[in-house]
Amino acid sequence: MVGGDRVSKQQLLVAVGLGAAVIVGAVLLTGGSAPTGAIAKVPASADTVVRLDLTITDDRLTQLAAVANGAPLSGSGNTTAAFENETGIDPGPAREVVIFSDNRSAAESAYGGFVLHTDAAVAGVQDTTDSSYQSTTYNGRTVYVPANASNRYIGVLGEGELVVGTQAAVRDTIDVSRGDADPVEGSLRTAYEHTDNGTARFATTTPERWVPSGGGALDTEVYGKLDTASGNYYIDGRTAGLTVQLRASSGPDAQTVAQVTEGATVIGQRTVENDSVAAALDSVDVTREGETVTVRYEQPLGAFQRTVRYLYGNS
DSSP states (O other): OOOSSOOOHHHHHHHTSTTHHHHHHHTOTTOOOOTTSGGGGSBTTOSEEEEEETTSOHHHHHHHHHHHTTSGGGHHHHHHHHHHHHHSOOOOSOOEEEEEEOGGGTTTOOOEEEEEEOSSHHHHHHTOOSTTEEEEEETTEEEEEESSTTSOEEEEEETTEEEEEOHHHHHHHHHHHTTSSOBSOHHHHHHHHTSOOSSEEEEESOGGGGOOOOOTTOOGGGGGGEEEEEEEEEEETTEEEEEEEEEESSHHHHHHHHHHHHHHHHHHHHHOSOHHHHHHHTTOEEEEETTEEEEEEEEEHHHHHHHHHHHTTOO
């Protein structure tokens, strides 16, 4: 429960739902999708997925960068930029990217990748002749193996569709695309598909991995009762917002999560050392229906930007 007299910035990130941005950023390999889109190629072993809409206008991209200002929400540009930096290939007019990872194996070896839908990247890979990548095949698909062990493997799934990531993730994605392995299903797929369209959509079945340690006014252990977390980040005109759905194993557990979240926002309003952020926290809306807690936060773009910057320690 909530105790003490303060909550940390990291705890507020979780409590007000902005901690969802941590999920978006943490799975990036850079540090309304239909079921037939890139999500359908994600391997069943994934426990976290993030879809980034890369068809947003230049103005939206500018707004996204302004809102994030170094926070993980700016991941869409980072993903494609990292791909070009490592391969020397411009991914061109990418339409969407779905990033996936298995964080349960983080203590052993990294597993993750992203499926990129683009009009130009495949041709760029095929035209690459330098020694940084060596062409081979796996399950009937072309795979580019990096000479630099720190770089990622690239698999060609089809015209205009690539998978980039660790060797295991690339091979698993190729197997899914060939019909030889199952795509992600179950609670992760359900949580993802229950989110709305937006600049970013995400879902995870390991929400406890994104929760900061306890202490202070917020008992973060209650978030360990969650089975899934999902949501979307969006920009609509001059408004930015985030909707997060936290699903617990039972109604009582969900009620506890909702109570702690509401309590943390109240304490945050009273103790946060930034008047505009304290006022913005008043816009956080926490509701519960059965086993699901929904956290909504929407503000004019400038206010949203100031809140994110403050909570990520950039001001």
